[in-house]
Each structure stands twice: as C-alpha cells, then as structure tokens.
Amino acid sequence: MATLSWLFFLLAAVCVLYAGRKLTQHSEELAEQTGLAHGFIGVILLGFITSLPELVSTIGASTLVHSPNLALGNIFGSNSCNLAILAMLGIVNLSPEKCRYSLNNDNLLTAFLSLIMVGLASLAILMHGRWQAAHLDYFSLAIGATYLGGLKILYNFQRNQSPANDCANVNLDFETRQQTKNQLKGKIFSAAAIIVIASLVLSYTAGQIARSTGWGSTFVGNFFLAIATSLPEMVVTYSAVRLGSFALAAGNIFGSNIFNIAILTIADLSYFPGSIYANAHVSQILVTLLVILLSSIYIFFSLYGVKRRLLGFNLGAMFILAIYALGMYALFIIQ
Numbered sequence: 320m321a322t323l324s325w326l327f328f329l330l331a332a333v334c335v336l337y338a339g340r341k342l343t344q345h346s347e348e349l350a351e352q353t354g355l356a357h358g359f360i361g362v363i364l365l366g367f368i369t370s371l372p373e374l375v376s377t378i379g380a381s382t383l384v385h386s387p388n389l390a391l392g393n394i395f396g397s398n399s400c401n402l403a404i405l406a407m408l409g410i411v412n413l414s415p416e417k418c419r420y421s422l423n424n425d426n427l428l429t430a431f432l433s434l435i436m437v438g439l440a441s442l443a444i445l446m447h448g449r450w451q452a453a454h455l456d457y458f459s460l461a462i463g464a465t466y467l468g469g470l471k472i473l474y475n476f477q478r479n480q481s482p483a484n485d486c487a488n489v490n491l492d493f494e495t496r497q498q499t500k501n502q503l504k505g506k507i508f509s510a511a512a513i514i515v516i517a518s519l520v521l522s523y524t525a526g527q528i529a530r531s532t533g534w535g536s537t538f539v540g541n542f543f544l545a546i547a548t549s550l551p552e553m554v555v556t557y558s559a560v561r562l563g564s565f566a567l568a569a570g571n572i573f574g575s576n577i578f579n580i581a582i583l584t585i586a587d588l589s590y591f592p593g594s595i596y597a598n599a600h601v602s603q604i605l606v607t608l609l610v611i612l613l614s615s616i617y618i619f620f621s622l623y624g625v626k627r628r629l630l631g632f633n634l635g636a637m638f639i640l641a642i643y644a645l646g647m648y649a650l651f652i653i654q
Contacts, residue, residue, distance in 0.1 A: 324527040327520055332547040334517035335372050339551030342368055342510035349503040366574035369555055371511065372518045372548035373397050373579050379522035380540070381590040386526055387598050390586050391444075392540020393522075393548060395606040398437070398576045399541070399643060400549045401556075402613040405572045406639035408553075408560045422621040423566040428476055429573040430614055432469040436462055436580040437614075441607040443583075448594025456587050456594040463584035466577060514551075521547050537600045538651050569617070576610075602653050609646040613639055 346368050373393060380390035422430065443458030450457040521544060529539040552575050556568045587595040620635040 324524045324531060328524040328528060328543070328547070331517040331520040331524065332550065334513055335521065335547060336550040336554070338510045338513035338517065339369065339372065340554045342371070342507060342514065343551060343555050345503050345506045345510065349500065349507065366571070366578045369551040369571065370575045370578045370582070371514050372521070372551060374582050374585070375515050375518035376522040376525075376544060376548050377582050377586045378589050379519045380526070380544075381586045381595060383519065384522055384526040385592075386529075386536045386540075387590060387595045388600050388603065389522065389526055389529065389536040389540040389544065390590075390595060391583075391599055391603050392537050392606070393525075393544045394579050394582060394586075395437075395440070395603060395610060396541030396545025397549050397552075398433075398579055398610045399606060399613060399646065400545045401552050401572045401576055401579075402610070402617070403640055403643040404549060404553050404556055405568060405617075406636040406643070408557055408568065422569050422617060425473070425477060426566055426569045426573060427618060427621065428473060429570065429577060430618055432465075432473070433573055433576045433580065434611055434614055436465055436469075436577055437607055437610050439465060440580055440583060441604060441611075443594075443596045444599045444601075444603050444607065446596065447599065448597030451594045454587075454591055454593050456596055458596070459584045459587040459594075462580060466581040466584075469577065518548065534651070535600075537602050541603075541606050541650055542647055573614075576614075602650055605646065605650055605653070609643070613642060616642070 377390045377393050380386050380393060439458055439462050443456055443462075446456075446458065448456055525539050525544040526536065528534075528543065529536040532539075552572060555571045560568050583595070616635065616639055
C-alpha cells in the first residue's frame with residue numbers, strides 16, 4: 320500500500336510538472352494575443368496559474384482527506400519552497416555579469432504584502448480558531464481582505480510606474496487571432512484539467528504516505544506535497560532566470576506566495592467541521608516563521624546590496640538555502 324502511494328504520488332507530480340509547464344506556456348501566449356502579457360492582469364493570471372496545484376490540493380486536503388495540517392502544510396511549505404527555488408536557481412544560473420541579484424520596487428511591495436499575510440496566518444494558528452463565525456475564522460476574512468486590498472495597491476503602483484502597453488500582434492487579422500485564441504483556450508483547459516486531477520491525487524496519496532510512514536501530515540504537507548505543487552513555479556522561475564531577469568523571477572515567486580496565503584480563506588470556507596486553524600499543529604508556526612525569515616533576508620540583501628560571493632556563488636542565496644534545509648530538518652525532528 321505504501322509503495323503504491325509513493326508511485327501514484329510521483330506520477331501525479333510528473334503530471335503536475337508537465338501540465339504546469341504547458342499551462343504556463345499557453346497562458347503566456349494567450350496573454351500576448353490579448354495584450355495582457357506585461358500588465359497587471361497578466362501578472363495576476365500567471366500567479367493564479369502557477370498556484371493552481373496548491374489551490375486544488377489544499378482544498379482536496381481539507382475536504383477529501385479532512386486533514387487541516389496537510390492543507391496548511393501545503394500552503395506554508397510551498398511558500399518556503401518557492402523562496403528556496405529562487406535561491407537555488409540564483410546559485411546555479413545567476414552571475415554578476417548576467418543578472419543583478421536584487422528586487423525591484425514591485426518585488427519589494429509584493430514581498431512586504433506577503434509578510435503581512437503570513438503574519439496574519441501565524442496569528443490565526445496561535446489563536447486555534449477561537450475567533451470564528453459560521454465555521455469561518457475571522458483571520459481568514461482578514462487574509463482575504465488584505466489580499467484584495469494589496470492587489471489594488473499593487474495595481475495603482477504599477478499603473479503609476481509603467482506606461483500603457485500597446486496591443487500585441489496588431490498585424491494579425493481578426494480571424495487568425497480568434498482562431499489562435501480558441502486553440503490556446505482549449506489547450507489551457509486541457510492542461511488545467513490534468514493539474515486538477517493530479518493535484519487531487521497528490522493530496523490523497525500524501526495523506527496515505529503520512530499515515531503509512533508515521534512522519535505526520537504536517538511534515539509531509541510542508542515538504543513532499545509542497546515541493547510537488549511548487550513545480551510550475553520552478554518552471555516559470557527557471558525561464559525568467561535564464562533570461563537574466565531576477566526581478567521577473569522574484570515577481571513570480573512573491574506573487575504566487577501571496578496568492579497561496581489567500582487560498583487559506585477558501586480552504587477555511589470549505590472545511591465545515593470548524594476553523595481550519597483549530598487543529599493546526601504547533602510546528603506550523605515554525606514554517607510560517609521560516610517564510611517570514613526567508614522573505615526578510617531577500618528584502619535585506621536587496622536593500623543593502625550585499626554582492627559578496629563565495630567560490631562564485633551568491634552568499635545570500637546560499638544562506639537562504641541553508642536556512643531552508645535547517646528549517647525542514649527541524650520540522651522533521653519535532654514531529
């Protein structure tokens with residue numbers, strides 16, 4: 320049984336990676352066709368698409384598996400994993416000549432928003448669902464409101480910073496554009512359907528793995544499930560790093576992270592036994608603090624421009640990876 324669970328988990332992870340890559344590729348092509356590729360809507364669309372596995376698997380963990388810790392671990396673990404992915408790709412691909420390892424103003428604003436939202440989630444866990452109405456925790460409402468308010472601030476900021484973009488592909492005739500859009504929409508729907516099914520399999524098999532190994536749903540959710548559902552972010556981030564744009568890669572990571580935290584509102588709403596935070600294991604706080612610490616390190620190195628390298632590797636990225644590894648080890652130990 321345990322072997323089959325691992326097999327289906329790995330197969331589902333491969334499906335998420337493949338479908339996530341195709342979904343991202345086709346969505347970017349559709350954004351180019353509609354002229355939304357570089358605008359605010361394009362950024363939000365990409366963040367939603369790369370976070371689709373987290374959305375489905377988290378809802379599946381709370382409704383199908385009835386495991387709040389698996390759902391919470393998937394969200395917090397994905398956020399910390401995303402930051403580790405960015406650091407890892409920074410070590411492997413970035414060089415002083417090719418790409419500057421720093422955040423732009425848009426990245427910083429999104430990073431600060433993610434700190435606020437993770438802080439609210441941490442308070443929700445500490446309160447153990449004591450403040451709720453109709454099984455929906457007040458902190459979930461606060462997280463959802465903060466996300467929507469933050470999006471408005473980001474929209475206004477980007478609108479003031481960037482001029483309006485011209486519509487793409489103006490030389491294509493209407494029929495050709497319409498046919499291309501319809502084809503892309505069909506491909507996007509097919510890839511999204513694969514991700515939905517594979518993500519449900521991931522959440523179910525992750526629950527089986529947690530029970531059969533005795534590692535606990537908190538560690539399995541924060542590590543294995545989080546890595547599997549973060550594969551689309553890895554694809555997009557790797558593409559941005561290869562282009563030499565660390566700011567674009569960081570924008571995708573922090574944009575996905577704020578959407579991930581916003582998923583908690585939906586997960587709490589779909590968990591009918593009560594607040595999803597009521598039965599949260601205390602070790603979830605360790606991971607939320609890890610996310611806050613890693614995000615703060617990115618902000619610190621960006622603001623103060625630390626450019627030292629060790630054996631050709633960026634010190635900041637190495638520091639972040641080391642802290643992430645220690646955090647996951649500590650989580651495994653306290654289970």
